[in-house]
Amino acid sequence: MQFQAIYPGSLLVAAAILVLMAQSFVKGEKKLTISLIISLIGVILAIFFTFKLFGVNESFYENALRVDDFGVFLSLVALIGTALTILISAGYLKKVKSYYTEYYALILLAACGMVFLTISGDLITFLIGLEIMSISIYILAGFNRESKKSNEAAMKYFILGAFSTGFLLFGMSMVYGATGEIVISEIGKAEKSAGMLIGLGLMLVGFLFKIGAVPFQNWVPDVYEGAPTPITAFMAAGVKTAGFAAFVRIILIAFQNCGEEWHTILQVIAVLSMIVGNVVAISQRNIKRLLAYSSIAHTGYMLLAFAAAKSDPNMASSSILFYLFTYTFTVIGAFGILIYSGRENLDDFAGFAHQKRFMGIAMTVFFFSLAGIPSTAGFMGKLFIFMTAIDQKLYWASVIGIITSMISVFYYLRVVVYLYMKPEVTRAAPLTDWNVAIASAVSVIGVFVLGLIPQSVIQLILTTYQSMLQ
Amino acid sequence: MILDALFLINALLAVGFAVAMITRKNPIYSALCLIATFFPLAFIFLLLWAPFVAMIQIMVYAGAIMVLFVFVIMMINTEKQELEAGKPKWYRRIAGAIAFLFVIVGFYSIVMGINSIAPVDSSIKEEFGSTAALGHLIFDKYLIQFELVSVLILVAVIGAVFLAKKNLD
Numbered sequence: 001m002q003f004q005a006i007y008p009g010s011l012l013v014a015a016a017i018l019v020l021m022a023q024s025f026v027k028g029e030k031k032l033t034i035s036l037i038i039s040l041i042g043v044i045l046a047i048f049f050t051f052k053l054f055g056v057n058e059s060f061y062e063n064a065l066r067v068d069d070f071g072v073f074l075s076l077v078a079l080i081g082t083a084l085t086i087l088i089s090a091g092y093l094k095k096v097k098s099y100y101t102e103y104y105a106l107i108l109l110a111a112c113g114m115v116f117l118t119i120s121g122d123l124i125t126f127l128i129g130l131e132i133m134s135i136s137i138y139i140l141a142g143f144n145r146e147s148k149k150s151n152e153a154a155m156k157y158f159i160l161g162a163f164s165t166g167f168l169l170f171g172m173s174m175v176y177g178a179t180g181e182i183v184i185s186e187i188g189k190a191e192k193s194a195g196m197l198i199g200l201g202l203m204l205v206g207f208l209f210k211i212g213a214v215p216f217q218n219w220v221p222d223v224y225e226g227a228p229t230p231i232t233a234f235m236a237a238g239v240k241t242a243g244f245a246a247f248v249r250i251i252l253i254a255f256q257n258c259g260e261e262w263h264t265i266l267q268v269i270a271v272l273s274m275i276v277g278n279v280v281a282i283s284q285r286n287i288k289r290l291l292a293y294s295s296i297a298h299t300g301y302m303l304l305a306f307a308a309a310k311s312d313p314n315m316a317s318s319s320i321l322f323y324l325f326t327y328t329f330t331v332i333g334a335f336g337i338l339i340y341s342g343r344e345n346l347d348d349f350a351g352f353a354h355q356k357r358f359m360g361i362a363m364t365v366f367f368f369s370l371a372g373i374p375s376t377a378g379f380m381g382k383l384f385i386f387m388t389a390i391d392q393k394l395y396w397a398s399v400i401g402i403i404t405s406m407i408s409v410f411y412y413l414r415v416v417v418y419l420y421m422k423p424e425v426t427r428a429a430p431l432t433d434w435n436v437a438i439a440s441a442v443s444v445i446g447v448f449v450l451g452l453i454p455q456s457v458i459q460l461i462l463t464t465y466q467s468m469l470q
Numbered sequence: 471m472i473l474d475a476l477f478l479i480n481a482l483l484a485v486g487f488a489v490a491m492i493t494r495k496n497p498i499y500s501a502l503c504l505i506a507t508f509f510p511l512a513f514i515f516l517l518l519w520a521p522f523v524a525m526i527q528i529m530v531y532a533g534a535i536m537v538l539f540v541f542v543i544m545m546i547n548t549e550k551q552e553l554e555a556g557k558p559k560w561y562r563r564i565a566g567a568i569a570f571l572f573v574i575v576g577f578y579s580i581v582m583g584i585n586s587i588a589p590v591d592s593s594i595k596e597e598f599g600s601t602a603a604l605g606h607l608i609f610d611k612y613l614i615q616f617e618l619v620s621v622l623i624l625v626a627v628i629g630a631v632f633l634a635k636k637n638l639d
Contacts, residue, residue: 006614013621020628061614102632109625116618128618132625139629194579 004053005060005067008046008075009115015042016108023101035101036090036435039108043083046115050075057467059121063183066121066249069467073321073460074118074245081237081328082111084439088336089230091433095342096144096228103143107234110136114242123172123182126246130168130210133242134161137235141227153226160209160219168206174199175254187254200255204265207250210243213303214272217296224292232288233335236295237328244302244324251306252313253468259310267307271397273300278404282411285346287338290411291331294370297408298327304401305385308392314465315391319384321461326369326377326450333443334366340436346415351424362440364416369447371412372405377450384458477517480510497543501536508532520599 019035026034053072060067086107093103113132120126138161142154172182178195181187190196209216224232251262277297284290302320309316337359338344341352353360369378382405389398450457484507491503508531515524608616 013624016624062611064612064614100632102628105628106625109621109628112621113625124612124615125618128615128622132618132622135622135625135629139625139632142633145633194582198576198579 001056001058002060004049005056005065005119007049008053008079009112011042011046011049012108012112012115015039016105016112018042019101019105019108028099031099031101032090032093035104036086039086039104040083042108043079043086043111046111047076047079047083050079050115057470059185063121063185064125065116065119066184066468067119068464068470069460070249070317070321070464071119071245073464074241074324075115077321077325077328078114078118078238078241078245079111081234081241081332082107082114084328084332084336084443085230085234085238087435087439087442088233088332088339091336091436092228092230092339094433095339098143100143103140106136106140110140110234111238114238117242118245120246120249121184123176123184123187123250126184126250127165127169127172129242130246131165133239134165134210137231137239140231140234141223143228143231147226149226150228151226153223156219157223157227164206164209164216167202167209171199171202171204171206174202184250184254188256190257192257196255196258197261200258200261203250204262207243207247208269211240211247211299212296213269213299214276214296215269217273217276220296221289221292224295225286225288229288229335229339232291233332236291236331236335240295240299241324241328244320248306248309248317248320249468252309252317252465263307263310266303267394267397270300270303270307271400273297273303274401274404275300278408281408284411286344287346287349287415288335288344290346290415291334294408294412295331297404298323298370301382301385301401301405304394304397305388307397308388308394311392312388314462315388317465317468318458318461319381319388321464322384322450322454322458323381325457326381326447329443329446329450330366330369330376330378333362333440333447334370336436336439336443337363337366340433340440346418348425349415349418350422351419353419354424359440360419362444363419365444365447367412367415369451371409373409375448375451377447377454380451380454473517477514480513480517483510484514498540501539501543504539505532505536508536515599518599522599522601522604 015038018038022034022038023031050072053067053075054069056072057068059065086104089103089107093099110133113129113134113136115129116125117129117133120129138154138158141157142150144150174195175187176182178193178199179187179190181190205216209219212220224235227235255262274297277293277295277300281290281293281297284293302323305316305319305323307316340359341349341356343349343352353364365376369376372378372382386398386401389401487503487507487510491500491507494500494503508527512524512527512532515521515527
């Protein structure tokens with residue numbers, strides 16, 4: 001059993017090493033195909049073995065790993081995000097004619113970091129998992145070595161990210177000093193103390209940076225814009241999922257006695273994130289930047305549910321989990337279409353839907369889902385979140401959330417208007433790539449399944465909080 | 471008694487050099503002060519019966535990492551004007567005031583809550599910080615973390631080679 005807990009992570013590392021080795025045997029475009037196949041097989045096997053971990057609910061390796069339904073579910077979400085990212089990356093690498101397969105290896109290693117981050121049982125595993133993920137992403141953000149913007153993105157993300165890890169580590173050492181424990185469930189048994197509170201504050205800074213919440217959001221637009229598009233999708237989906245996994249687990253379990261404190265902080269930050277994200281997004285003409293600001297807003301929605309966790313942790317964590325699941329499909333799908341079309345600016349999208357009918361429909365679906373229009377996944381996610389927040393009497397924050405979410409409909413639907421109702425501008429033909437098309441199709445299906453028949457997923461999610469406590 | 475005195479001296483030295491590090495304008499002096507911080511720190515580790523950590527502290531930080539720092543600083547060779555130009559002054563002052571406030575609040579809460587901090591187990595065995603004890607911990611209790619660190623280093627190696635190499639093919 002102990003070994004089964006590390007199968008997914010080990011498989012991902014093995015696949016990464018195979019990808020690296022493969023490039024000494026094959027050259028040119030074949031290299032890309034082979035790496036793509038190896039990485040997809042690796043991720044799918046990892047998904048399979050993660051799936052088998054449902055219902056285990058045990059700690060392994062002296063509490064280093066905590067395999068419970070909560071972590072396993074988020075591992076699955078992160079791995080599905082990774083698989084979709086690999087698919088849309090295939091199209092991207094073909095388009096920019098980059099034959100460096102280190103790319104796939106780094107994605108796989110980042111996924112390994114995410115898997116360990118989601119099932120970490122103590123603070124050391126958590127930190128190392130986080131760093132494996134972050135360092136891979138720093139490198140991937142600067143993958144276009146010739147592009148100034150990509151270099152800028154990598155540099156900004158690296159410097160600020162390293163700094164935020166410093167805060168996290170400092171907070172962890174404070175918590176260790178106050179409680180003498182590094183195992184997350186043991187820390188939760190300790191009484192509230194000054195050291196714990198300082199640790200909580202410092203760790204919040206680290207976490208809020210990683211998930212891109214106001215006031216630590218400054219890096220998000222620049223990094224999202226400069227990084228290669230598939231990596232932006234990976235950051236918005238995978239990194240956020242894994243970040244939230246550790247965030248929710250550590251706050252709800254290790255800091256369960258400090259509810260009074262984080263409840264207020266998270267509420268304020270949620271409101272700020274929703275306002276800043278949605279209001280600034282209105283003026284963005286670059287779709288990558290627009291999605292960056294919208295991702296800040298989506299972080300805000302999830303934090304709103306998180307603030308409700310003081311009195312009802314089960315509903316709060318469930319709604320965050322469900323939202324992350326819906327967001328993964330939606331955002332990767334949206335970025336996939338950006339890659340497919342080969343454009344980034346809003347004006348270039350004029351009439352795109354007439355040029356490529358199916359891609360136009362898919363993009364409409366994703367933007368409807370981001371806006372939260374009924375029958376899409378985004379609607380169910382938002383419904384769940386606002387229901388939780390209103391149940392726990394966070395009226396003001398919820399009202400602000402609903403108002404800003406209505407503002408967001410404007411800029412999401414503007415994209416759809418450009419797609420259909422603006423005169424067509426002749427642009428270079430979009431690339432036809434089956435991998436991107438498959439990823440988009442899977443995402444569309446995911447959006448509709450979660451939007452129309454989410455019962456079974458919700459039932460599964462509702463038991464995850466209990467599994468954390470066992 | 472002597473141990474307490476030694477601890478105090480080293481702690482003061484470490485904090486003093488750390489403060490000097492962030493107040494120096496010239497980056498070379500800052501780097502030197504950082505090196506100077508590591509030695510008293512290593513001594514404090516020795517006082518805590520952790521000779522291995524103390525040696526690593528000097529070898530890795532004062533040795534390897536600092537050499538790297540100094541090299542980078544000398545290579546970049548920042549001009550004096552560049553160092554002085556920066557954010558407008560009022561911006562810095564506000565940031566400084568907030569940071570200072572944070573220090574005061576932190577200090578106050580530590581002083582107030584010092585009793586609540588868990589007492590350190592005073593029955594530390596002699597081999598507690600020895601290399602052998604550390605080896606047992608790394609390869610037994612913290613095995614999975616140790617293996618994960620190797621993955622982390624693999625990531626760093628791939629990244630360094632990829633970003634620094636001139637011609638990849």
